[in-house]
Amino acid sequence: MKELTFSQFNRELNRMYKECNEFYHALAKHFGLSDSAFWILYTLREEGRPLSATDLWGALFLSKQTIHSGVRSLEERGLLKLRSSSEDKRNKEICLTEKGEAFSQESVDQVVAFEEKAFLDLGAGERLSRIQAERHYLDALWEAARPLFKREGPEGIWQR
Secondary structure: OOOHHHHHHHHHHHHHHHHHHHHHHHHHOOOOHHHHHHHHHHHHHHOOEOOHHHHHHHOOOOOHHHHHHHHHHHHHHOOEEEEEEEOOOEEEEEOOOHHHHHHHHHHHHHHHHHHHHHHOOOOOOHHHHHHHHHHHHHHHHHOOOOOOOOOEEOOEEEOO
């Protein structure tokens, strides 16, 4: 196997990240959604329960404003509703409406099926290696950038 230089590695890795982003952007667009709206629906579907805006922020690594805008647009389309939290009436939970459940079944579930097909195309060793390599790489990036960023919380939320 050929050894990659840093430049070759970095260029190819960045190209793959951008291609992955473009793949999900194209899917979101196909379903008439912004990227943030797609990921909000995806996360709600994946979690299978109502979430707070803070939960979404922690899961998606998007700005609070982006989460708010995405939630608002989905609410305007009748796909989401806000309700008072059962734990604290002052807090709001974001949940799918019946229309949102149906839409998510037709959109998000189809995307998850694509992901599962790709997952099944990988061998068991490839699956584990991919996760381990990505985790190791991201941890190394955080460590290298430590002088610039302060990393906090179990979700890896960072602040400059």
